Amino acid sequence: xxxxxxxxxxxxxxxxxxxxxxxxxxxxxxxxxxxxxxxxxxxxxxxxxxxxxxxxxxxxxxxxxxxxxxxxxxxxxxxxxxxxxxxxxxxxxxxxxxxxxxxxxxxxxxxxxxxxxxxxxxxxxxxxxxxxxxxxxxxxxxxxxxxxxxxxxxxxxxxxxxxxxxxxxxxxxxxxxxxxxxxxxxxxxxxxxxxxxxxxxxxxxxxxxxxxxxxxxxxxxxxxxxxxxxxxxxxxxxxxxxxxxxxxxxxxxxxxxxxxxxxxxxxxxxxxxxxxxxxxxxxxxxxxxxxxxxxxxxxxxxxxxxxxxxxxxxxxxxxxxxxxxxxxxxxxxxxxxxxxxxxxxxxxxxxxxxxxxxxxxxxxxxxxxxxxxxxxxxxxxxxxxxxxxxxxxxxxxxxxxxxxxxxxxxxxxxxxxxxxxx
Amino acid sequence: xxxxxxxxxxxxxxxxxxxxxxxxxxxxxxxxxxxxxxxxxxxxxxxxxxxxxxxxxxxxxxxxxxxxxxxxxxxxxxxxxxxxxxxxxxxxxxxxxxxxxxxxxxxxxxxxxxxxxxxxxxxxxxxxxxxxxxxxxxxxxxxxxxxxxxxxxxxxxxxxxxxxxxxxxxxxxxxxxxxxxxxxxxxxxxxxxxxxxxxxxxxxxxxxxxxxxxxxxxxxxxxxxxxxxxxxxxxxxxxxxxxxxxxxxxxxxxxxxxxxxxxxxxxxxxxxxxxxxxxxxxxxxxxxxxxxxxxxxxxxxxxxxxx
Numbered sequence: 001x002x003x004x005x006x007x008x009x010x011x012x013x014x015x016x017x018x019x020x021x022x023x024x025x026x027x028x029x030x031x032x033x034x035x036x037x038x039x040x041x042x043x044x045x046x047x048x049x050x051x052x053x054x055x056x057x058x059x060x061x062x063x064x065x066x067x068x069x070x071x072x073x074x075x076x077x078x079x080x081x082x083x084x085x086x087x088x089x090x091x092x093x094x095x096x097x098x099x100x101x102x103x104x105x106x107x108x109x110x111x112x113x114x115x116x117x118x119x120x121x122x123x124x125x126x127x128x129x130x131x132x133x134x135x136x137x138x139x140x141x142x143x144x145x146x147x148x149x150x151x152x153x154x155x156x157x158x159x160x161x162x163x164x165x166x167x168x169x170x171x172x173x174x175x176x177x178x179x180x181x182x183x184x185x186x187x188x189x190x191x192x193x194x195x196x197x198x199x200x201x202x203x204x205x206x207x208x209x210x211x212x213x214x215x216x217x218x219x220x221x222x223x224x225x226x227x228x229x230x231x232x233x234x235x236x237x238x239x240x241x242x243x244x245x246x247x248x249x250x251x252x253x254x255x256x257x258x259x260x261x262x263x264x265x266x267x268x269x270x271x272x273x274x275x276x277x278x279x280x281x282x283x284x285x286x287x288x289x290x291x292x293x294x295x296x297x298x299x300x301x302x303x304x305x306x307x308x309x310x311x312x313x314x315x316x317x318x319x320x321x322x323x324x325x326x327x328x329x330x331x332x333x334x335x336x337x338x339x340x341x342x343x344x345x346x347x348x349x350x351x352x353x354x355x356x357x358x359x360x361x362x363x364x365x366x367x368x369x370x371x372x373x374x375x376x377x378x379x380x381x382x383x384x385x386x387x388x389x390x391x392x393x394x395x396x397x398x399x400x401x402x403x404x405x406x407x408x409x410x411x412x413x414x415x416x417x418x419x420x421x422x
Numbered sequence: 423x424x425x426x427x428x429x430x431x432x433x434x435x436x437x438x439x440x441x442x443x444x445x446x447x448x449x450x451x452x453x454x455x456x457x458x459x460x461x462x463x464x465x466x467x468x469x470x471x472x473x474x475x476x477x478x479x480x481x482x483x484x485x486x487x488x489x490x491x492x493x494x495x496x497x498x499x500x501x502x503x504x505x506x507x508x509x510x511x512x513x514x515x516x517x518x519x520x521x522x523x524x525x526x527x528x529x530x531x532x533x534x535x536x537x538x539x540x541x542x543x544x545x546x547x548x549x550x551x552x553x554x555x556x557x558x559x560x561x562x563x564x565x566x567x568x569x570x571x572x573x574x575x576x577x578x579x580x581x582x583x584x585x586x587x588x589x590x591x592x593x594x595x596x597x598x599x600x601x602x603x604x605x606x607x608x609x610x611x612x613x614x615x616x617x618x619x620x621x622x623x624x625x626x627x628x629x630x631x632x633x634x635x636x637x638x639x640x641x642x643x644x645x646x647x648x649x650x651x652x653x654x655x656x657x658x659x660x661x662x663x664x665x666x667x668x669x670x671x672x673x674x675x676x677x678x679x680x681x682x683x684x685x686x687x688x689x690x691x692x693x694x695x696x697x698x699x700x701x702x703x704x705x706x707x708x709x710x711x712x713x714x715x716x717x718x719x720x721x722x723x724x725x726x727x728x729x
Binding site: 194203 | 567729
């Protein structure tokens, strides 16, 4: 693990970001989240129709099509980087796992909250407790059962080490004792649990695609395919990689951290390969179904189709070269491009390519928009707070020693425990 | 599609769950169309409909729904389309190609393999195993509106303005059937444009009408025989079905289309189990390397590994 001499600041461990937690930007995000809460309360009391642009023809609005379909794809970093690090045995990626996992947890959490705001009779969710009411053939059932379990149980477990680590350094002696006690058991279970944490999203991320198969002719034939589940789950992995590349660099810029371009470059390679697999599968699917002609019709949907493909193909192709994946400016810009392409693909089948036969249209209203903004703001605020409280963002080793000293400074009477641990 | 996810969940150890599911699950297995001959349905012959709309208030009355009088400012029933107060509507349509006009009646088609039932997460929408009526239950519905996304005929209507919204759709007046009554719309129709009966008999009747008068009906065929995998409400028309707003459907039975490969993937949970075992094996291999590395770093620097 000795760093190559030319690398000045390799990432070695997660270290909390220094500084005030409630900065003006975090307060602004919280304010936006609270406005969203206000609208959500109004919507709950006043009924969906009075606050949203949805109708029985366009029955799903931005909360489902964007917050659930699109943002949980961005929240698949835990799946994508996890597979790369543990299954493909890439040890250099462990250092960014915590960043991937916290973003996954937050996007899933607030995506599910969006789902709870969206449904008209949320109180009937109690049926989740009664297996005899379950329609196990329904893809939406799988989503509503597996997504909360994945978020709370699996992502909770995967994010727990960061929390316990903090408790171990700054908690009371009792907490430290407890953290030390459960550590061996948790370590033993770890490989078995994270295998589940990769299996589960493969199921529910593909089920999100399966939802639109039931939409039948309402979904444009360029998108309507029995391969939707497979394309959706692979797209989730693409979005996961792209978003982790983006958020690592955005965080480094925001909090003035060094960037370890070797790690970023590894992630970029994984992004490339996944995109090529995805584009290949999509090309095969269009060929088998014989609908390539639709891609060359002069309408805006064929434009959307090509934007989807090109915004993924361009970053993937450029990341195949050493230069682009080792230049921070390019990895940042191209990851944003891949994110937009991936989001567009996950959004389109439920939005642009969704055409009910009835003469109706949909555009989100101000309350719908503000609730969506509120949910996104809440996840960003939570992220900004989490990286200051917990050792999440990767940094050089020196930063870690400084941090531990800081923690001891705050809790001088506890310092002895940390010193005597080894 | 069949047993698939049900078996999947059994393996996961919620076998209790699945025993109770028996009935609705079996209903979705592949069946011969004649299996549905005894289910209840309607035959609507657009060429006989005079557009009197007597069926509309009759429907509202029979179902205890207040009439939608918004457009006429409270004077009389004037819905523009099916909505949360209108389970049944007569619309006037024009075939742009031939400039012919025709009325059309809209209500739930009671599909043989309903997409809404297949998608409904908690079985709030269910198809009766005997009479085939698709009906809605309040206590199981979470208001997700997947039924509206799934229904190729855009029938289910959500009460958008309500605090505790219901899904409103034709249930073939199933509450009246035990008294020997027929659906209200068929009872009041003065020209017998819409009649009530068993699907098999209605189909025979419709085909007789076509046979007696070849070339009279559009494409000499019955809409609903094959559409969406077959429906219990059948249509005859002189103008094109598309101009009546009856969609041209390409995917047949949507439940079957959407679960064709899932049923293989989830069969006995075998493939997910194999994937899980493979994942565990690969992760444990990587885990060993990782632990060795972590131990080395700990020895050198005194820093505990971070997971």
